[in-house]
Amino acid sequence: MGNGVQFLTVPEELAGQRIDNFLQARLKGVPRSRIYRILRKGEVRVNKGRVKAEYRLKGGDQVRVPPIRVAEESAPAVAGDSLRKTLEAAILYDEGGLLVVNKPAGLAVHGGSGVRLGLIEALRQMYPNSPFMELVHRLDRDTSGAILVARKRSVLLHVQSELRAGKLGKSYLALAAGKWPRGRKLVEAPLRKNTLKSGERMVIVDGEGKPSTTRFQVEERFKGATLVSAEPVTGRTHQIRVHAQFVGCPLAGDVKYATDEINGAFRELGLKRLFLHSAGVRCTLPDGSRVDVKAPLPAELESVLAVLRKG
Numbered sequence: 001m002g003n004g005v006q007f008l009t010v011p012e013e014l015a016g017q018r019i020d021n022f023l024q025a026r027l028k029g030v031p032r033s034r035i036y037r038i039l040r041k042g043e044v045r046v047n048k049g050r051v052k053a054e055y056r057l058k059g060g061d062q063v064r065v066p067p068i069r070v071a072e073e074s075a076p077a078v079a080g081d082s083l084r085k086t087l088e089a090a091i092l093y094d095e096g097g098l099l100v101v102n103k104p105a106g107l108a109v110h111g112g113s114g115v116r117l118g119l120i121e122a123l124r125q126m127y128p129n130s131p132f133m134e135l136v137h138r139l140d141r142d143t144s145g146a147i148l149v150a151r152k153r154s155v156l157l158h159v160q161s162e163l164r165a166g167k168l169g170k171s172y173l174a175l176a177a178g179k180w181p182r183g184r185k186l187v188e189a190p191l192r193k194n195t196l197k198s199g200e201r202m203v204i205v206d207g208e209g210k211p212s213t214t215r216f217q218v219e220e221r222f223k224g225a226t227l228v229s230a231e232p233v234t235g236r237t238h239q240i241r242v243h244a245q246f247v248g249c250p251l252a253g254d255v256k257y258a259t260d261e262i263n264g265a266f267r268e269l270g271l272k273r274l275f276l277h278s279a280g281v282r283c284t285l286p287d288g289s290r291v292d293v294k295a296p297l298p299a300e301l302e303s304v305l306a307v308l309r310k311g
Contacts, residue, residue, distance in 0.1 A: 004067050011131050012059035016153055019046065020053040021134075023065065025124065030068055038066060077117035079125045083107075087122060093293045096285040097152030098136075098159070099123070100293040105144040105273050109135055123149060136160060137170075140238065142253075145172070145278025146295035158286045163235070169282030172230045172240055173219070173297060175275035175304070176249035177262045180218050180226035187243040188213045191236045202256060203238040205246050212236045214243045222308040224265070225252065229279070240276065251276055252304075271304045 014022065023035050023044065035053075042050040045064040046057070057063075079087075086104060093100035103109070103119055110118035124133045136148035136159050150156035162168040192209030194202050213233035220227040226249065230240045241257050244250055250258035252266040252275040266275075280294045297305075 006065040008063045008065060010057045010059055010061040010063060013132055013153055014057060015059040016056050016157070017132075018053065019044065019051055019055045019057060019063070022057055022063070025133075027065070027068060034068070038068070077111070077121070079117060079122040083117075083122055084126055087119075087126065092146060092295060093291065096287070096289065096291075097150060097155040098283075098285060098291060099149040099151060100281060100291070100295075101147050101149060102295040103139055103144060103147045103278075105142055105298070108141045109138050109147065119147070120149070127151070132156075137163060137168075137235065139278055140241075140274075140276075142274040143172075143276045143278060144295075144298055144301075146170075146281045146293055147278060148281055148283065154286050159283050162283050166233065167283070169280070170232060170278065171280045172232075173277045173279045173301075174228055174230055174240060174244065175252040175266075175271075175301075176226045176228050176244050177252055177258060177266070178224065178226070178249045179221070180216070180228055180249050181247055184247055185216055186213065187216060187247060189243060189246050191239060191242055193237060200256075203236070203242045205242065210234070210236060212239055212243070214240055216243075220305075223311060225308060227305065241274075266304070269304050269307045270300075272300065275301055275304065277301060 020035055020039065024032060027035065038044050039053050043066040046055065046061050087101065090102040090104065091099065092102050101119065108118040110120045120133065120135050127133060130151050132151055132153055134150050134156050136150050136156060139145065139147050148159060150159065159168065189205045189212060190207060190209035191203050191212040192206035194204045196202060211234065215231040215233060217229045218226055219229050232239050241251055241254055245257040250262060253263055253271050254274050255263065277297055278295060282292045284290050
């Protein structure tokens with residue numbers, strides 16, 4: 001499909017957003033590499049001038065967007081009725097320009113790398129009159145639970161500043177294989193991203209990696225498993241999962257960091273996914289009001305705990 005030249009006026013609430021992200025949200029189905037190419041070639045103009053991808057928009061800017069053909073196979077995926085209903089029921093909080101969503105496991109937070117539709121794309125379709133919709137942070141695709149989404153740029157900047165300053169609270173519930181070491185409440189182990197020969201991306205504990213800290217608390221002990229709460233002090237990729245593996249208790253259902261033998265044993269208990277759930281988030285809004293939202297544990301994880309409690 002093809003479109004003619006578009007001239008877009010930047011609303012005040014999008015002031016400060018990068019031009020590449022602005023275009024990505026409006027050119028549905030256009031690969032990010034293509035957006036960078038039209039920026040490099042000067043086909044996108046802001047106030048009749050060329051800009052780089054990192055240019056931050058100002059309210060009232062006039063953006064010229066060239067006609068772009070999008071192959072039918074790369075046309076944007078549409079959130080179906082089932083997903084929309086699931087997400088509507090998963091909205092835990094929607095006030096002051098902040099959404100808290102109880103993300104289902106298996107749903108990526110954004111499209112890309114073979115994923116055509118993620119949480120943020122679905123939310124933009126569900127809130128067509130909301131000019132701004134951005135993830136504050138991320139969750140792994142296989143992790144369920146509370147995730148913060150900003151509906152105002154001022155909220156995004158404020159909450160992300162809290163995240164960088166370590167003021168944003170995130171708590172998780174996880175089922176660890178084996179007996180969690182008594183007294184082990186803090187794991188400090190540097191993490192480094194690593195790509196295997198197969199192309200699979202893993203995270204490993206490495207002295208040259210980035211400093212990483214997670215607080216753990218035992219919530220309940222079972223035969224062969226331990227329910228723990230985890231609060232990441234730093235926010236590295238797969239941090240909780242790798243730190244749990246590091247102390248000898250990988251998370252149940254973790255296909256990357258637990259053995260097939262461990263995962264097979266938990267499958268027999270009815271576990272069909274990674275047992276890691278974002279159970280709560282805490283932050284403040286720009287006006288100082290506090291947000292503290294809990295996300296209930298999904299039924300498929302509760303049922304596994306029920307089996308374990310029976311012994």
